Structure formats: C-alpha cells, structure tokens
Amino acid sequence: MNFLMKQIQFWKRRGRKVANRGLTVIVLLWMSCIDPVDLSLPPSQLPLIIDGAIADGDGPFSVRILRGVPVDGRYHQTEFVAGARVVISDNTGVRDTLKDIGGIYETNSIKGIVGRTYQLRVTTADGAKYESTPEMMLPAGTVDSVFFEFVRGLKKDTQIEVDGFNIFINATAPAGGNRRLRWKFNGTYKVRTNPALLTTTDPITLQDVPLACAEQCLCCVCWVSVKEESPILFQNDFLGSSTLRHVFVNYIPINNMTFNERYRVEISQMEVSQRVYDFYSGVRKQIDGSTSLFQPPFFELKGNVSATNNDNLVIGVFSAAAVVKRHIYIARTAIPYDFHLSEIIGDCRAVAPNSSNSQPAFWQ
C-alpha cells in the first residue's frame, strides 16, 4: 500500500501527464497492487556513459565520463572514469583538450558560438576511441515570461499531498521551420530548520547533546535544488509556429519545505539537434511510460556518440546548444490562503535531499 501511495503521489506531481493512467488510478484504488520485484539478472559488463554539452558563452563546459549501474534496486555510487583524453573541437579549427577532474572533464578556452559546429572525441586509458556526431550550435529563441497558477491538490488533511502551483512559460522559438526545443526546470527553495532541537548521543559521555552543526547554525539554513522529472520537449507538430503561449513546464507542490520562505523558478530554453532530441524524447517516454497501464514497450536509447575503433557499447550524448534563461520567485503569499508553517527539526542537509547549506550565487 505504501507503494500505491507513492504511485499516486508520483502521478499527482505530474499533474498534466494525463493519457491512460487514469483508469490505473481507479483500478489501483479498487483492487490492484504494485510490488517491488527482484529481476536477478545475470551480471553484465557495465558500459561507458558519456554526458557532455557545450553552450554559448565562455564556459567552462564539462563532459562527464562514467559507468552504468546494475539494475538491482540498490544504490550504487557513481563510478567516474578518469584518465581519458577528451577533446572538443569546432569547425573553425579550434581544439580544446579538457582537463580531467576525476572523471569530470572541463574545457579550458573553447567558446560556444551560435552557428559553429562542435564535435567531441574521447580516448580512454585503454586506447578505446569514441566520438560524437558534429553538432551545430543553434540559437535558443527567448523565454518571454514565466508564470504560475495555483491548483488545488489533494485534501490537506490527508498528509499525502498538498496543493501546488503549475508553472507555465510564454516563449518564442527561433524563426524557421522544424524546431526542437528543450526546456530545463531549475527550482530552488530555502529551508530553515531547527537542528538544536534534535539531539545525538555523545559517544564518550553517553549524554544527549545537540547536533554539532547547530551551534553556529551551519545546518539550519539550506537551499534545495529541484529539477524536472522528465525532459520537457517541444513538438513542432502540435503547437503554433514561433510564439508559444501557456506552455506547461512543471508542478510545484506546496508544503512546509517548498514554501518555507519562497521558491525560485528558473527556466532554461535551448534548441537541440534531431539526434539529441530523439534521445531525450526516448528518456521522456521511458520515465513517463514506466507507470502506464498501457505501458509502451521499452526500447534501446541511442545517443550521438559511437565507438570508432572498438565494439564496446557506449551511450553518449554531446549537445551544442545556445541557452537562454529566465527566472521568477514565488513568495509564500502567493498561496491563496493562510499557510501555516510548522517547525522543521534536524539538520537541513539531511531533512532535504539535494540541498546545500551554502547560498547559491543567484539567490537574492
């Protein structure tokens, strides 16, 4: 039943992904069940994953090289692959050999310029070579406005879900025919907790003492980072030509954490190549379709990076896209009723996943 609740929450968060999940909800409530299973698949050699991007501007830009993780329901620390030679070049002859920071590779000098074509080449320590298809950097258009609408969620007394805000944008796509836009949602909210009320046992004195970080308030204020659950993509066939109005991008639940103070929403817009678009479209289908009653059969995701001197399986995406951003803050007063906060006890970094106690530079 716990899974069922999680499932419902999961659907709720995706307010507008409608399709055929509806009956699932009804059926689930009536008689169905969701259980974890252990597939116990035979171990397979984990392939190389290459994840890189270059945007317009001076950088630095990064490329991450890592290994896949087994499908066994257990957490696996990301295994970065260091020691590779990673080069990004453009069609004007500029080449940049990236510096290796433990498997994360950063550019030194190469700039992202709209209209130029970029290519990524990787040579791992064992001599295996991989390269991306050439990617032309396309203009991003503009995000004209970001706005929100309050939506009623589940009843407040259920303690399962609360009301929320739907986030929309008005945007303009680059002029011309076939457009493949991608948006990223970057949400940040500030959480204030009271770690002093949480005690821990001193191993020497065996006395209950406050958390060490509480003394100087090192863990009483955090900034939590949230991103979209699946890629947000623009399909040219369904919307108007260049001006996009009221495009839904994400849903923010209202709770004690998210509106502890205020919520910052930043939307990034970019146009990606067909191959990159197809890859993220596949990712979206996989994430969105995974819970559907009429589940689409899954399929192999193919990026734009391939092996050139070996038969190793590699999954890689290298994108070159100009990026435009726009942000807004949503204050707690935007909630159309008197929203009461209750005190949050504990280390804010532990209470809120994906959080940090250092204030982001963009936070105002």
Next chain:
Amino acid sequence: MVRALLILLYTSSLTVYSQSVLDTKLDGPVKGTKLTVFLKGFERQHAVRFYFVEDWISPFSIEGNYAGQTLGGMLRDVLRESTISFIAIHEYGVVFVRDPTYEMERRTALQEAERKQRKIDRIVVGSEEKFNPGRKVNLHGKITHEDTKAPVVGATIYAGAVYGGTTTNTEGVFDLSIQTGEHVLTIGFVGLKEKVIDLTMYEEGSLEIFMQEEPVLLQEVVVNSQSISELTNSRAGQLQLSVGAMKKQPTLLGEADLVRQLQTLPGVNTTGEAAAGFNVRGGSVDQNLVLYDGMPLFNTSHSLGFFSAFYSEAIREMTFYRGGIPAEYGGRGSSVLDIRSKGGDLEKWRGNGGIGIISTNLMVRGPLKKNKTTMAASVRTTYANWFINALSTSYHDLQNSEVNFYDAELRLDHSFNDRSKLSFSYYRSNDKLRVRGDTTYQWSNQLASLRLDQIFSKRLSGSFQLGLGNYQYFVTDRLPERAFELSYKITYPALKADMQYIAGSHRFGFGVQSMYYDFNPGKLKPTSEISSTRPVTMDSQQALESGIYVSDIFSPGNRFVVEGGVRLSSFLTMGPATVNVYLPATPVSLPNLVDSVRYGPGGITSSFLGVEPRFAVRYSLNDKSSLKLSFHRIYQYLHLISNTTAVTPVDIWQPSNTFFKPQRADQASFGYFRDFKEKKYEAFAEVFYKEMNNVLDFRDGANLILNKTLEADLLQGDGKAYGIELYVSKNLGRLTWAFSYTYSRSLRTIRGPTSGESINGGMEFPSSFDQPHMLNASWNYRLSRRFSFTGNFSFRTGRPVTVPIFGFVMDGYTVAYFSGRNQFRIPDYHRLDVALVIEGNHKLKKPWSGSWVISFLNVYGRRNAYSYFFGSDVPGRINTYQLSILGTIIPSVTYSFKF
C-alpha cells in the same frame, strides 16, 4: 438370441460361397415387380429355394430391366446400399441376411434415451407406398427454439456412426443424406433439451423440430457440451459457445463476459486482465474477426478491456473458429467469433434483466404482430461513475473522474411467409472515460444491418445483407490553454450475399461480399480561443475489400466429411490520397523522403488480390472417435497499429497500402477426438502450425498518432506459431468439469536490410503474448436442484517483457537501458475463481424467475504481474516494480431475472 442368429448368418456369408444359382440368366422383363413376388415366381420356374424374412424383403421392388442379366447381378443391384445381402448355398438355395450393426446401434440409442428419461418423438416421413428401401435420400429439416421461434444455429443432428451427423446453418436448417428406413436422430444444442427422434424415412422429405430450454438453467460448463459438435462437425477448431454457461461462471464485478470465457478455451490467451481482445493460436488481437449479426466490430470491450462489449442476454448463439475457417469468412488471419443476436418472441412478450455491482441491464422481446413481426431490445449501462464518485475518498481527482459505458441492441424480424424473413439489427456500444478532470476519452462502435433470408426451393436458399458500421473515438481536453479534440473514425458500409445449394450429399455454399472503408485517421482541432493546439488533419483513406467464395461440404463414403472451399479476396486503396516517395533502395525513413504523389478521387493507389484455399476433413474411425485435418490461408488487409503492451481503443487501424503489404496467415491443424462412456467423457488432442507473413511491428520509440509518415515508424516481418492442445471433460452427472492444456509458441522475426529496420538484430523473438504453457480447469457441481458451485482455475506461463540490463545517469536523469525486445518473462500467471449459483424454482411456466450469482475472483489473492515498470528515487539506484491488476480477492454478486 435373435441378435446371435443374425450375427451368425451375417458372418457366415463371408465364408460360404457358391455361384451356380446366382449365375442363372433372367429371361423376361421383370421391371416393376415386387421382389418377393419375383422370388416366389422364380422358385416355381427353377430348382431353387430362397430363404428370407418377409418383412425385410417386401419393401424392395425391381425398378430396372434385367432381361439377359444374371440373378445375382439383379439382386446385387436391387439391394445396393441396403443392409440386406445374400449368399448362395448348396447350389440350390439363396439365403438373405441383414447386417445387424446399424439395427443394434439404433436399438442401443433408443434404450439409452429411455434410460436418460428422454422423450422420444416418433416421426414418419413420406408415404409407405413410396418406400424404396436402401435408397439414399435427403432429409431436410429446420430446428426452431420452441419459445422464441428463433432458428437454432449450430445444433447438431447425429444419426449414428454409419450416417454421421451435421449441424444447422444460420437459418437453423440442415440437410442429411441417409437411407430410407428406420433411424434414431439425436439433436443437441448447448442449453437446450436434447431431442431424440425415432424416425422412419419412406422417402425424401422434411421435418420441423422444436427444442426446449433445459428446465435447469445454466447446466453446462462452457465447452463441455460440445462433444457432439466436436465429433460430428467436420470443421476442426469450431466451437459453439454457451451463453448459459457464460452466465454461471465466476464474473468480474458481476459482469458475465464472453471474451473472458473465450480465454478459457485451449489455444486462446491474453496479455493480462486489463487487455482488450484476445489472442488465438499465436495470432495478434487484430487477427480476430468479431462479427455481430454479420458485421465486423472493431472494439470488443468496455473500460479499456475490463468488460466485454456484449450483453450476454442479447446473444442467441456464438460460434468460434480457431482453425479450419470456412470460406465464407475472410479478412482476419487467426479466428472468427460469429455472434448472432437474439430475436423477439413470436407469441408473447418476455423480458429479463440483471443487477450487478457496477451495471444493470434490461431486455424485452415480443411480437409486434403475432407470428409475423417481432422485436427485441436491450440495454446495459454502468453506474460505475456513481460508484466512483460515492467512494469515500479524499482524492479530488478520483471523485472528479468519469467512467461510463453502455451498449444497446435492437432487432426487428418480419416473416413474410415460411420462405422469406427480413431482419434489422442495430448495435451500439459507447465508452467515456475521464480522469484527472482534463482529458476525456470516448469511443463507440455502431452497427446496423438489414438482412433478407430467402428459401428459393428445397435445394436453394440464401441470405442478402446490407450493413453499415462505424467506429470512432474522441480524445478531448478541456483545459483552455491547450483545449483540443482529437477524433478518429472508420465508416464501413457493406454488402453481401451468401447462397446455399444442396445437391444430393453435397452442400454448396457460394457468395460475394464487399465492404468499403472510409478512414479518417486523425483530426486535431483546438476547442478554445486561447488554445495553443494547432489544427492537424490527416488525409482520409479509402479502401474496398471484396471477396467471392465457393465451398462444398460432402461425404465421400460414410466415414468422411469433407469441406473444401476457396475464397478470392481483393483490396483496393483509392484516392484522394497523397503517397510519400522515398529514395529507392534506401530504408523508409524520414531522411530518405524525397517526394509525394497526389492521387485524385477514385484513383487506385494500391491493389491486392489473394487466393485463399480452405480445407477441412473429418474421418470417423468409429462411432466414438474421429480424426480431423484442416488448412486455411487468409489474407488480412487491415492492421491494428499499437505500440503499447495491451491493445487500447484509441489505437489505429491501418489499411494495407503501398508500404504495408497484406498479412498472410496459413494454418494447418490435425486432431484426434474421442468420447467415452456414451459421451460422459470426451477428449481431444489437436496440433497446429501457423505461419504469418507481413505482420506489422513498430520501430523503437515510434510515435503513431497523427503521424503523416507512419510507414517510417513501422516494420513488417514474419511470425509463426505452433502448439498442441489437449482437452478432456466430463459432461454428465452432478459434477461436470473440463480440463485443457495447451503448449504453444508464438514467435516473430523482423529482419530488414539495416539494423534500424530490424528488431533484435533480425533474430527470432517471442511475441508479447507467447505463453508456452496454458492450463485451464473449470467445474460445475450441482449441490442441489437450485444450488451450484462453479469455478475456474487457470495457469499461464508469464508473458515476455523487455527489461533493462543496466541503468545510467545522463544529465541528471536516471535511465534504464533496454536491450533485446521480449527477452525476459514476468512470473507465471495463475488464478482461482469460484461462484455459487442460486437459481429460482424450476417450474417451466412461471411469471418471474430470478437467479443469483455470488462470485469470488482470485480466491487466494495472488498478485499476478500485469507489467513491470522501472523507476529511480535517487540517482544511481534503479528499482523494478510489478503492477498487478487484481491484487486481492474480488467478490461480486449479480441478480438476474426473467419474466
């Protein structure tokens, strides 16, 4: 003692032989003389003695002119095909003997009927003066339901091992070629009282038989009354289904379900509890032709597959062919489900209804003009919506959801005379589903048909039908900023004429059928001023599917029944249409799209012609067992395009065209059928092999809706299926049961010139409904006259699914990597359902009768996996979950009534 003497005489005829007397030449014309008179005269003129029983010989007359021929030749000719034979002994005597086998069988049949306390009707056909014994004549008959006066279609008429049996056609008519003389006919049909007729045939003639309903309703388990049908029907793979049995089986939320019952038959399976349709012998869901009063249905379920779209009370009979499909059917490769609706009562108004947990239904039927014009009307609707909204839930979205469905049936019949009948049939099913307040799905199927049944003569009859079908769905979204309506529609008018001609032991069938399809494969339009939806209209598609066929059922010898036929099918697609042009010798994909060609109205854009041989033969080894062999080839010109695990009502039907060749299905089956202990038990074993060409599959990640280059997202390949089906049942007694086991495989190969045009590298892979082991057991135990305990247990190998072999994190998303389609299986499926059936009293004449069915599905609450899905709560961890549709025991109760 008499029997022993007969046998002794008969067997002695095989060993004693003398020719001298029989070689005597006849010297004068004897034509028109009674055989007894001739024999006595011959004795006076020659030194010969004839030994015979007067009653045996007296019916025979000498019809030919045998002057100059031998006595033996004349006798052989006169007694030809009779049970009388003769032997010459001691050069001066001729003894006439009678084969006792048939007489013994006849007596046994009568004794058996008396033992079962069956009423035996004695019927004499023809005049005794015209009795010409031993001659094969045609018995023409019609079987009618005594109460409804509706023809009983698919009833079996069994005349013993020597003459075999036959079944009634769609008009309830049968023809049987038997010898003049005495016979016992046993007439059976599921849910009706078995009829036994002690028949004396003097000459060719006809009879009308009325059958009554069994006073104890719902007595049989679904297939277990099929013994006669299975053993006497020439078509391997044909099953007559029982509406009565369907109603007493455990039901999901109280809804008797035809499709669920089909899934208990050997060779029929499904991908899961929430899947629409069914799979037959390794074929896909779209390979099933479902006919309602002769018109095809595109949607067979309500609520996305939870309930079938047929109201069981409105159905008169259902015939299911899973092999050896007769030539009159075409267009779908795997099976035919021919559903005929119930007509009105000719004499008085009747009604019935039912109240279940989520739906209610009502049917009335009666005469508009007594014995001439009748009407039957029924409706079934759900109150699931009320149920959902009344749920004490705190989930606003659920309470704002809507689940609605109904189906309605209307039938009018008018008999002009004994030879002409006009019928009008209308069917509509409608579904509406809205969840989360924004998007609504609606789909509906409508059929209307007008049919004239005409008997031109004793030998020639026919039916002519004009029909119109319509299938459509709408997806609407009412959120103003993106409000839209997506519509999809198929309209299909049809014409057909089916004729039957009887010539001796041959029953010829021939006919012509034509159906025009108008596809509107998608229209998207904004429905609010601020909607960001851009209108999209897909080109309509037009096609004409036609077929002509001829078939013959005949019996070469007493043991064989052969049915052969051929169907010539054609399919034309027509303009207005735009056909995309791709670079030659390159994959059909968007980068290779170079041009398009526009065809005007009526212009033929593609055409196909198919020759489809059909063949079925039954060989009776004896009166208890038979062998059956069948083959069919069928071309299928419509394809259901779906890229989901289960078929949904909002999938797309795609006609064959320049890019999509017609599917071809070839299937051969061979079976051994046997009954034991006077049909108390029966069993069969059947093997089949099926090959399918040009089956459609989708490319990885295909987008199918509003896709103007659909051909670039689909692939064609081959499929094959094979298996063995075993079945055994007990049909009599307080406890009846049926058990079936099927081992079968269903495999696909999609191999294109490039890897992008292949699936699994072009290697063979199991289809998503490949379930090698399938087992089904059902029973019905009569606790008393009014109480029955029924149940069903089913087991199926888990179906293939595609699972990830590893996961990875890309740009913050944790994603699973899948490799190889359908390379893993979900756990095996098994489920036990039970029901208690409480019937009213069993008086035949009563103003009102009611019955209760209390069901418990999934008794031990097994969580059978419907699908797997994958998710990640934190980067670096991938969890696998299984979704079970029925996660617990599901009780339900239904009250049905008749008046």
